[in-house]
Amino acid sequence: MAPARKLTRTSLFDRSALMAFLEDGLGPKRKDAAAKHCRAILHAAVRDAEAGLDAVDLSESRVPGIPKFARDQIPERFALITTTIADCQTSKDGSTTKMVVELQDGHRVESVVMRHDKGRVTLCVSSQVGCKMGCTFCATGTLGELGNLTSGEILEQLVHANRLFNDDGTGAGPRRVSGTAHGVRNLVFMGMGEPLNNYDAVVGAIGPMTDPNAFALAPSRVTVSTVGVVPKMRRLVRDAPGVCLALSLHAPNQRLREKIVPTATAYKLPDILSALDEYLATGPKVRTMIEYCVLGGVNDTTECARELGELMRHRDVIVNLIPYNPTDVPMGHSPPKMEDVRAMCALLTGPEFNQFTTVRHEMGQDISGACGQLALKKGPSVGNGGAGCGTGDIEDIG
Ligand code: SF4
Structure with missing residues (x-):
């Protein structure tokens, strides 16, 4: 096993972490919805990150339809770029x-x-x-x-x-x-x-x-x-x-x-x-x-x-x-x-x-x-x- 690393920030590109966060917020019966929102958020994250931005824009006009808790909490819980x-x-x-x-x-x-x-x-x-x-x-x-x-x-x-x-x-x-x-x-x-x-x-x-x-x-x-x-x-x-x-x-x-x-x-x-x-x-x-x-x-x-x-x-x-x-x-x-x-x-x-x-x-x-x-x-x-x-x-x- 590789030595454990101490990481304080989670990359938004860690899809499993993002999925876990969305499933947690939506409840276990809404896995399909979590996967759909995850795709939309990752899509925005890739475009914003490659454009050189430091934070993802999850506004309603940019990523419509994602749950409010995701819009509010993702900027605090995840970093667009950790490196x-x-x-x-x-x-x-x-x-x-x-x-x-x-x-x-x-x-x-x-x-x-x-x-x-x-x-x-x-x-x-x-x-x-x-x-x-x-x-x-x-x-x-x-x-x-x-x-x-x-x-x-x-x-x-x-x-x-x-x-x-x-x-x-x-x-x-x-x-x-x-x-x-x-x-x-x-x-x-x-x-x-x-x-x-x-x-x-x-x-x-x-x-x-x-x-x-x-x-x-x-x-x-x-x-x-x-x-x-x-x-x-x-x-x-x-x-x-x-x-x-x-x-x-x-x-x-x-x-x-x-x-x-x-x-x-x-x-x-x-x-x-x-x-x-x-x-x-x-x-x-x-x-x-x-x-x-x-x-x-x-x-x-x-x-x-x-x-x-x-x-x-x-x-x-x-x-x-x-x-x-x-x-x-x-x-x-x-x-x-x-x-x-x-x-x-x-x-x-x-x-x-x-x-x-x-x-x-x-x-x-x-x-x-x-x-x-x-x-x-x-x-x-x-x-x-x-x-x-x-x-x-x-x-x-x-
Ligand atoms: S990184 Fe170097 S040591 Fe490791 S598997 Fe590749 S060639 Fe071998």
Whole structure:
């Protein structure tokens, strides 16, 4: 269990808290009415928050029909935004913006906004403060698990990202909102933390994230990354249908995997592959990626690629080779030679396996916004998961 955090304010984007408040006020027999009011309030909250406002406007003319107790009490009980941007840096080429998000208890996490050639925008969000999984190439893992984000804090990262696109931050300029061609279109849970170790909050955030009345992202444009928390992988298939899965495998066999991902001893490869197959069986619309961080001298041989190809034979997945990024924290790993990565890619995509494989093009390395890089120097708990930030455009590999 992650250490408990002391939070005094509840984010209005915590849908379960808002629903509990409305059900409490309306009585247990009016759950449908509570759900309807919850949708209307969240709709207003998203629009006001993304327009840069600090409080939601719940006036009768703006949100007609909600109960008086909700109109009166929500401003006292909930905060539209509980987090702030402590730092924001954009890479020299303008492709990547790293936001350091300060939570209400002083913890800091990181979100990365990536702009792609065709104007599409991907946001990489954090789900935990630190991480207990201890992957040997990941600087976040050195922090240990310091706390879980609430679903509201996860969604507020999306609000902050969309605010970046508002011309003047007051909502007076052209609107840049979630789910549109101008706002964040793809969201990946590949920042700090193992999302499936904060399962309820992650699933709780995916609800409003993909609700057409709230953030309106298509489920197929939301990707949850995991190193393979098998029981939660199985639940996710049912609880968040249609979202994409990225399995951080990093090794083609159990022995090597245990060296790179310490938790591999708890979740063995056959069980992970069985959970993966359940995911793949949910249908062709669900895009599934196999993330493979290529570490120099560790898992960068054509033999490894051949084993990986055998493992993924007959599985409809995209293999994503991620050349390791050096970080500010010494991790004892070296980047691979690019010719070795290319040789792995050639073998996987060649006639022997015909496996759809990409080599990740890193964005934002000059601001430590790329995969596995950490910004500890900016605060006590800032970082990003090595599994993912800095991805190429997810729509391009679908
Ligand atoms: S790679 Fe992901 S799961 Fe592994 S330690 Fe880093 S944040 Fe945690």
